[in-house]
Amino acid sequence: VSQAAEVRTDLVRACLREPVSRTPVWFMRQAGRALPEYRATRGSGSILSAFGDAALSAEVTLQPVRRYGVDAAILFSDIVVPLHAIGFGVDVEPGRGPVVAEPFRSSADLARLRPFEPAVDAPYVAETVGLVRRELAGSGVALIGFAGAPFTVASYAIEGGPSRTFAKVKALMHGDPELWFQLTERLAAMAVASLRAQIQAGAQAVQLFDSWAGSLAPAEYARFALPATRAVLDGIADLGVPTILFGVGTGELLALMASAGPDVVGVDWRVPLDEARRRVGGGHALQGNLDPALCLAPWPVVADASRAVLAAAAAADGTGTGHVFNLGHGVLPETDPGILAAVVELVHNETARA
Amino acid sequence: VSQAAEVRTDLVRACLREPVSRTPVWFMRQAGRALPEYRATRGSGSILSAFGDAALSAEVTLQPVRRYGVDAAILFSDIVVPLHAIGFGVDVEPGRGPVVAEPFRSSADLARLRPFEPAVDAPYVAETVGLVRRELAGSGVALIGFAGAPFTVASYAIEGGPSRTFAKVKALMHGDPELWFQLTERLAAMAVASLRAQIQAGAQAVQLFDSWAGSLAPAEYARFALPATRAVLDGIADLGVPTILFGVGTGELLALMASAGPDVVGVDWRVPLDEARRRVGGGHALQGNLDPALCLAPWPVVADASRAVLAAAAAADGTGTGHVFNLGHGVLPETDPGILAAVVELVHNETARA
Numbered sequence: 144v145s146q147a148a149e150v151r152t153d154l155v156r157a158c159l160r161e162p163v164s165r166t167p168v169w170f171m172r173q174a175g176r177a178l179p180e181y182r183a184t185r186g187s188g189s190i191l192s193a194f195g196d197a198a199l200s201a202e203v204t205l206q207p208v209r210r211y212g213v214d215a216a217i218l219f220s221d222i223v224v225p226l227h228a229i230g231f232g233v234d235v236e237p238g239r240g241p242v243v244a245e246p247f248r249s250s251a252d253l254a255r256l257r258p259f260e261p262a263v264d265a266p267y268v269a270e271t272v273g274l275v276r277r278e279l280a281g282s283g284v285a286l287i288g289f290a291g292a293p294f295t296v297a298s299y300a301i302e303g304g305p306s307r308t309f310a311k312v313k314a315l316m317h318g319d320p321e322l323w324f325q326l327t328e329r330l331a332a333m334a335v336a337s338l339r340a341q342i343q344a345g346a347q348a349v350q351l352f353d354s355w356a357g358s359l360a361p362a363e364y365a366r367f368a369l370p371a372t373r374a375v376l377d378g379i380a381d382l383g384v385p386t387i388l389f390g391v392g393t394g395e396l397l398a399l400m401a402s403a404g405p406d407v408v409g410v411d412w413r414v415p416l417d418e419a420r421r422r423v424g425g426g427h428a429l430q431g432n433l434d435p436a437l438c439l440a441p442w443p444v445v446a447d448a449s450r451a452v453l454a455a456a457a458a459a460d461g462t463g464t465g466h467v468f469n470l471g472h473g474v475l476p477e478t479d480p481g482i483l484a485a486v487v488e489l490v491h492n493e494t495a496r497a
Numbered sequence: 498v499s500q501a502a503e504v505r506t507d508l509v510r511a512c513l514r515e516p517v518s519r520t521p522v523w524f525m526r527q528a529g530r531a532l533p534e535y536r537a538t539r540g541s542g543s544i545l546s547a548f549g550d551a552a553l554s555a556e557v558t559l560q561p562v563r564r565y566g567v568d569a570a571i572l573f574s575d576i577v578v579p580l581h582a583i584g585f586g587v588d589v590e591p592g593r594g595p596v597v598a599e600p601f602r603s604s605a606d607l608a609r610l611r612p613f614e615p616a617v618d619a620p621y622v623a624e625t626v627g628l629v630r631r632e633l634a635g636s637g638v639a640l641i642g643f644a645g646a647p648f649t650v651a652s653y654a655i656e657g658g659p660s661r662t663f664a665k666v667k668a669l670m671h672g673d674p675e676l677w678f679q680l681t682e683r684l685a686a687m688a689v690a691s692l693r694a695q696i697q698a699g700a701q702a703v704q705l706f707d708s709w710a711g712s713l714a715p716a717e718y719a720r721f722a723l724p725a726t727r728a729v730l731d732g733i734a735d736l737g738v739p740t741i742l743f744g745v746g747t748g749e750l751l752a753l754m755a756s757a758g759p760d761v762v763g764v765d766w767r768v769p770l771d772e773a774r775r776r777v778g779g780g781h782a783l784q785g786n787l788d789p790a791l792c793l794a795p796w797p798v799v800a801d802a803s804r805a806v807l808a809a810a811a812a813a814d815g816t817g818t819g820h821v822f823n824l825g826h827g828v829l830p831e832t833d834p835g836i837l838a839a840v841v842e843l844v845h846n847e848t849a850r851a
Contacts, residue, residue, distance in 0.1 A: 310790040310829055317791065317798040357746075360766050360788060362805070392711075394748045395767050412714050413749050434714060436664040437671065444671040451716075475664055 154215045154285035155347055158385030158406045160428050160465040166453070166494035167214035168487050169287070171389070172473030173207035174219040177480055180206050190235045191227055194220050197267045201274035208284055210480055212487045215285040215348070216275055218341065220268065222291025222352050223299060225333045228264035229257050231300070239305060246303035246311075250322050259333040261340035268337070269344035276345035288346030290337045292353030292388070293330035293371035294364075300326070309358045316367045327371035335378035342382045350387040351375060351405065357392025364396050373403045380404070387430055391472050397422040412437075412471030416452065420459035428465040429456065433486070435470040438478045445482055449489050508569045508639035509701055512739030512760045514782050514819040520807070520848035521568035522841050523641070525743070526827030527561035528573040531834055534560050544589050545581055548574050551621045555628035562638055564834055566841045569639040569702070570629055572695065574622065576645025576706050577653060579687045582618035583611050585654070593659060600657035600665075604676055613687040615694035622691070623698035630699035642700030644691045646707030646742070647684035647725035648718075654680070663712045670721045681725035689732035696736045704741040705729060705759065711746025718750050727757045734758070741784055745826050751776040766791075766825030770806065774813035782819040783810065787840070789824040792832045799836055803843050 153167040175181045184202055185193055194200055203219040223241040227233040232244040232255075247255075261268060275286050298312045299305075306312070316323040338349050356368055376386055388400050389409025401408050401423045408427050410419045412434035419429055437448045449468075456466040468490045474483065507521040529535045538556055539547055548554055557573040577595040581587040586598040586609075601609075615622060629640050645653075652666045653659075660666070670677040692703050710722055730740055742754050743763025755762050755777040762781050764773045766788035773783055791802045803822075810820040822844045828837065 308790045308829055310793045310831070313788065313790040314794045317794040317802075357767070358790075361769065392746055392767075395772075413711070413746075415715065418749075434667065436662045436667040436712075439664045440668045440671040448671075475662055477664070 152214065152283050152285040152347065154287075154467065155385055157465065157467045158348055158387065158428050162464055162496075164496055165491050166456070166466050166468050167285075168468035168490045169213040169215040169217065170207070170211070170470050170474050170483060171217070173211065173213060173483070174203050174217060176476040177474050177478040177483070178206055178210060179480075180210070190221070190237075191224070191233075194224055195267045197270035197274055200267070200271040201278065204271065204275050204286075205278055208279070208282075211484045212491075213284070215287050216279065217287040217350070218268070218271060218275070218289060218346070220271075220289070222289070222296060222354075224265060224268065225259040225261075225290070225337050226296065226300065229259050229333075231255055233299070241299045242304040243300055244303075247297070247300040247326065250325070253322075253325055253329070256326070256329045256333075258329075259336045261336055265337075269340050272341055272344035272346055285347040286345060287348045287350055287387075288338060288341030289350040289352060290334040290375070291330075292351045292356070292368070292375065292390075293327040293334065294359070294368035295353050295355045295390075296330045296334070297323075297326055298355050300330075306355075309355065313363075316363075320367075323367060324370075327367075328374070331371040331374040331378070334375045338375070338379050339382065342379065342384050346384065348385040348387065349379065350389055350409070353388065353390040353393075353400075356390035356396060356400070357394075357411075359396070361395050361399060365399055369399055369403055372400075376404045387467070389430065394422075398424070401427050407467060409469070410471065416455040416466070417458040428467060429459060430467040430469050432469065432471040435472050435475050435478070438470070438482050438486070439475065442482065442485060445486060446489055449486050450493065453490065453493055506568065506637050506639040506701065508641070508821065509739055511819065511821045512702055512741065512782050516818055516850075518850055519845050520810070520820050520822050521639075522822035522844045523567040523569040523571060524561070524565070524824050524828050524837060525571075527565065527567060527837070528557050528571060530830040531828050531832040531837070532560055532564060533834075534564070544575070544591075545578070545587075548578055548625075549621045551624035551628055554621070554625040555632065558625065558629050558640075559632055562633070562636075565838045566845075567638070569641050570633065571641040571704070572622070572625060572629070572643060572700070574625075574643070576643070576650060576708075578619060578622065579613040579615075579644070579691050580650065580654065583613050583687075585609055587653070595653045596658040597654055598657075601651070601654040601680065604679070607676075607679055607683070610680070610683045610687075612683075613690045615690055619691075623694050626695055626698035626700055639701040640699060641702045641704055641741075642692060642695030643704040643706060644688040644729070645684075646705045646710065646722070646729065646744075647681035647688065648713070648722035649707050649709045649744075650684045650688070651677075651680055652709050654684075660709075663709065667717075670717075674721075677721060678724075681721075682728070685725040685728040685732070688729045692729070692733050693736065696733065696738050700738065702739040702741065703733065704743055704763070707742065707744040707747075707754075710744035710750060710754070711748075711765075713750070715749050715753060719753055723753055723757055726754075730758045741821070743784065748776075752778070755781050761821060763823070764825065770809040770820070771812040782821060783813060784821040784823050786823065786825040789826050789829050789832070792824070792836050792840070793829065796836065796839060799840060800843055803840050804847065807844065807847055
């Protein structure tokens with residue numbers, strides 16, 4: 144792994160379990176939602192259209208860096224952007240998330256999944272990455288790119304929208320495994336293309352969101368989700384940027400997720416980081432895991448909970464390296480931005496190395 | 498524990514880890530939703546009104562026994578019935594679940610939580626239990642009563658409806674622990690009163706639903722949910738019927754849940770039963786844990802998954818006792834009833850002892 148053009152940021156170093164000046168911190172869904180400046184910048188148009196405006200997307204990507212003082216920006220985008228860009232028929236409904244007008248149901252729908260060509264289908268993504276990197280040059284703040292892991296993107300494609308049970312996905316994967324593997328192979332290729340384009344444009348780390356993997360039992364994850372996730376990580380390994388694999392409710396899956404080959408395993412708030420370390424082993428950094436719901440409690444509660452995360456991370460890894468502080472899931476829209484800024488300050492102060 | 502008046506059913510024996518003729522099976526939410534005869538019986542009125550009709554509730558309780566051949570009926574009711582019966586202002590919306598018009602927000606709301614007196618506030622519950630027991634007499638089918646665990650009932654009272662994040666509950670429990678403990682103490686007393694009335698009317702086992710406990714981190718569960726749950730179980734221990742404690746996404750909490758003192762720990766589909774056994778220890782039976790979403794897949798998939806549950810249960814407990822077969826969560830409304838009947842037959846056939 145090399146980042147020849149620039150000194151490695153703390154974010155990158157933590158991902159690679161190298162010594163850091165202080166524990167880096169960023170927040171999933173830090174761009175958008177909770178920030179008034181985001182709502183002012185965005186206006187009321189469709190969010191998928193907003194992604195197409197590189198200047199706007201770069202601004203929204205940078206807002207949380209200014210507001211919170213985080214160590215990484217994450218691209219303002221969505222895991223369904225590639226599906227949308229190839230014309231699969233995806234929309235993102237405010238307050239609901241991705242919805243698909245004609246969900247994936249049969250092998251006939253494979254024809255709707257043509258290869259994703261980032262430079263042609265979504266050139267605004269690389270353009271946004273470039274704009275953000277120029278703004279962040281020399282700041283020590285890293286830019287994280289991302290994609291959806293095949294299982295989670297497939298769950299939107301098949302369910303047609305958010306689901307609590309994932310019954311249609313599970314019926315398809317178990318009932319027609321061949322079709323499932325064809326589908327996830329295509330989604331893996333799309334994720335690889337998307338991540339490669341982001342990295343080549345300047346993303347210094349990438350996160351693979353397998354947000355809903357926690358709905359799967361371990362044997363199910365191993366058979367139906369892990370292969371395509373590993374294919375995505377394998378498909379970008381030659382580019383040498385750190386990779387983070389994250390899902391919610393994945394306590395039973397952490398060892399399997401680690402076996403997919405990411406540098407960092409993201410952990411939700413349910414599993415203390417020292418316990419996560421036991422499951423993941425020593426070969427991976429850990430990211431997490433303050434409960435985002437706790438950020439709505441009074442500050443002393445948030446401070447105590449943040450310190451508990453740091454203590455568990457220290458217990459997990461005596462060297463004090465290999466931890467990226469984050470929430471255990473995305474920022475809730477009703478979060479007070481001041482609380483998140485205070486969390487960043489606390490993490491930086493309490494982990495500053497001499 | 499004694500069930501003097503009647504030979505113990507397989508359900509009761511399995512809960513107590515005593516030898517059974519075959520592994521007993523029932524399904525959470527077996528009464529209602531998926532059954533056409535339920536929809537015909539119920540009509541279109543409010544479900545809370547339906548609970549008030551003992552003859553109708555007894556019929557709905559018995560329908561899945563006839564249709565599926567399960568080893569236990571579970572009372573047709575809802576965990577918010579006591580809250581509703583004391584006039585807290587709860588409704589159950591079709592497809593959404595319990596909603597509260599004026600959610601619990603401050604100490605002033607404690608005054609709205611008067612003690613629950615089952616014989617006065619909800620006499621129809623005991624009446625339904627009596628009707629069902631008469632119908633089941635001599636059948637070998639047990640009747641299970643139930644209540645909501647204080648955390649989960651509190652989550653409805655505070656959030657005002659279903660939640661994905663439980664942010665208001667967490668803000669209250671962490672921000673005002675004293676109020677939280679006053680609230681959950683009252684809800685524990687309501688659950689004790691409700692369960693005692695059901696048991697005295699004839700319920701032969703009871704399940705405590707802490708459905709949403711899995712949203713809590715282990716330390717949070719130990720501090721904020723476990724004490725009131727233990728108080729409920731302690732409050733009915735003298736009545737000597739088996740107790741089952743269940744929640745979803747509770748992999749990290751299983752040992753703590755076991756420490757609350759139930760005879761049986763319910764496990765969702767994410768944790769294989771042999772792994773659950775390692776966490777729970779040898780002193781408890783296990784209930785579960787076929788993924789309800791898989792019941793929408795083709796039958797060979799359901800059969801394989803059911804056999805995998807039985808195999809994990811056998812691996813968990815070499816004696817073949819101490820397992821109550823169930824789903825890992827409630828029956829999905831779109832489930833084909835024929836599939837559930839076939840699951841019961843499979844479990845019975847494959848576990849029949851000479």
